[in-house]
Amino acid sequence: MSALSKQKIIIAGAGLGGLSAAACLIQDGHDVQIYEQAPQLGEIGAGIQLSANAMHVLNHIGIGEAVSAISVRPGAYVFRLFDTAEVIQTFSLADEHQALHKAPYNQAHRADFHDLLVARVRELSPGCIHLDKRATGFVENEDSVTLNFADGSSASGDLLIGADGVKSAIRDQICGPVQAVYTGDAAWRVTVPTKDLPPNFIEEVMSVWMGPGRHAVCYYIRGGEILNFVGAVEADDEPDESWTAKFPWEKFKSDFEGWNDKVQTIIDMVDRDACYRWSMFKRPRLDFWSTKRATILGDAAHATIPYLAQGAAMAIEDGAVLMRALQQRDDSVDALKLYEGNRIDRTARVVETSDANKKLFHLDSVEEIRAAFASRNEGDDRNEWLYSYNPLTVELI
Numbered sequence: 001m002s003a004l005s006k007q008k009i010i011i012a013g014a015g016l017g018g019l020s021a022a023a024c025l026i027q028d029g030h031d032v033q034i035y036e037q038a039p040q041l042g043e044i045g046a047g048i049q050l051s052a053n054a055m056h057v058l059n060h061i062g063i064g065e066a067v068s069a070i071s072v073r074p075g076a077y078v079f080r081l082f083d084t085a086e087v088i089q090t091f092s093l094a095d096e097h098q099a100l101h102k103a104p105y106n107q108a109h110r111a112d113f114h115d116l117l118v119a120r121v122r123e124l125s126p127g128c129i130h131l132d133k134r135a136t137g138f139v140e141n142e143d144s145v146t147l148n149f150a151d152g153s154s155a156s157g158d159l160l161i162g163a164d165g166v167k168s169a170i171r172d173q174i175c176g177p178v179q180a181v182y183t184g185d186a187a188w189r190v191t192v193p194t195k196d197l198p199p200n201f202i203e204e205v206m207s208v209w210m211g212p213g214r215h216a217v218c219y220y221i222r223g224g225e226i227l228n229f230v231g232a233v234e235a236d237d238e239p240d241e242s243w244t245a246k247f248p249w250e251k252f253k254s255d256f257e258g259w260n261d262k263v264q265t266i267i268d269m270v271d272r273d274a275c276y277r278w279s280m281f282k283r284p285r286l287d288f289w290s291t292k293r294a295t296i297l298g299d300a301a302h303a304t305i306p307y308l309a310q311g312a313a314m315a316i317e318d319g320a321v322l323m324r325a326l327q328q329r330d331d332s333v334d335a336l337k338l339y340e341g342n343r344i345d346r347t348a349r350v351v352e353t354s355d356a357n358k359k360l361f362h363l364d365s366v367e368e369i370r371a372a373f374a375s376r377n378e379g380d381d382r383n384e385w386l387y388s389y390n391p392l393t394v395e396l397i
C-alpha cells in the first residue's frame, strides 16, 4: 500500500501507456478511473516490440506470460544493407536477452497486446474504463482536480494523469501549447499473412534494412502468423499526424525501388488498399511534466520517432515509476516531482538516440554505413543502459 494511500486517480487516455499505468495503480490499492475519447477500445493492426525493461512491468501486472504467449521471441537484432541484405551487425536477443535482463524480448500485434491490457484492467476494476469521453482540460485546487470533457460532463479526483498521446490536451495545459514539428520522416506500415509468403521467407529475427534516406524494419508477430513491415522514409509531402492516413501503393513501391528482393516481395504482397503512412511529429523536450495534482506520461510527455522501438516501453516504464513515487512520498506534489525527476532524462535519452538512429540508418552510402557500424556495438550499448533498466527496482532519487 502506498504512502499516499488510496488516492482517487483519473487517467485521460486508454492507450498502451494509460492502461498499463492504471493496472499498476489499481494493484497498488488506488481507485483509478480511465476516460478514453474513442467510442470503442482498440489498437491498429501493426506490430510492437516489448523489451525486458517493459516486460518487467507487464509481469508485475500479471500479463507477462499472456503477452509472451501471443508474441514471437526474435533470435537476434540484425542490421542489413538495403540492396544486398548483407548483414552489417547483429546482436542476440531471445535467450541472451532473457539471461541478461531477466525478462523476454517480445514482438506482438498491437491489438492483441492492447486487448490483454484492457482485460487485465477490467479484471482488476470492472467498470473503470469510460468511453466517448474526450478530455478538454482540468481545474485543480488544494483538495482535488477536476477533468472536463467535451460532452459537458466532468470527473474529480486527487490526481490526474494525462496519458492522452502525442496531441495531449493535458500536456498543453500543464506545459503550455507547443507546436508540433514535422520530423521530415513518415512510416509506411503494413502486414502480410505468413502463410502467403514463400516458405522460410526470412528468419525469426528483428531485421533492419538500412539505405540512403530510408530504412525498413520487419519482424513476425502473433506467434509467427503475420509479418509486420515498417518502411521509414524521409518525405516532404502532405504531412498528417494520423495513424490512419492511406497513401497509394504505387508511392510505397517507388519509395523502395532498388531495395532487396525480400522487401519487394513484401510490398508486392500487401493489400493495396491498406497502405498506411504515418507522418512523424515531435515536440521539444519538456523540463517539467507536473502541476500539484496533474502529470503526464507516454507520448504526451516524450513522443519520439520509433527508431529505437521504445515509445510504448517508455510509457509502460512511466506508469511503474509513478506508482513507486506514490509509494515513497506522503505528499502528491513531492511524489509527482520524484516521478518526473526520474523520468525526464531517461526518456530524453531515448528520443535523442532515436534521432541519432535516423542518421545512422539513413546514411548516404554503403561505405558510410560500414564505417559507422565499425566503430559501434549496438547490442552492448543497448544492453548497458536501455534494456537493463528495471522500473520496478531502479533507485528513485
Ligand code: FAD
Pocket: 012, 013, 014, 015, 016, 017, 018, 035, 036, 037, 038, 047, 048, 049, 050, 133, 134, 135, 136, 163, 164, 165, 166, 167, 168, 169, 187, 189, 230, 278, 297, 298, 299, 300, 306, 309, 310, 311, 312, 313, 314, 315
Ligand atoms: P497513445 O497510444 O497515443 O494513446 C493515447 C490514448 O489517449 C488513445 O487511446 C487516444 O484515443 C486517447 N486520447 C487522446 N486524446 C484524448 C483526450 N483528449 N481525451 C481522452 N482520451 C484521449 N514503441 C515501442 O515501445 N515499441 C515499438 O516497437 C514501437 N514501434 C512503433 C512503430 C511505429 C511505426 C510508431 C509510429 C510507433 C512505435 N512505437 C513503439 C511507439 C508507440 O506506439 C507509442 O509510443 C505508444 O503507443 C504511446 O502510448 P501512449 O499510451 O502514450 O499514447
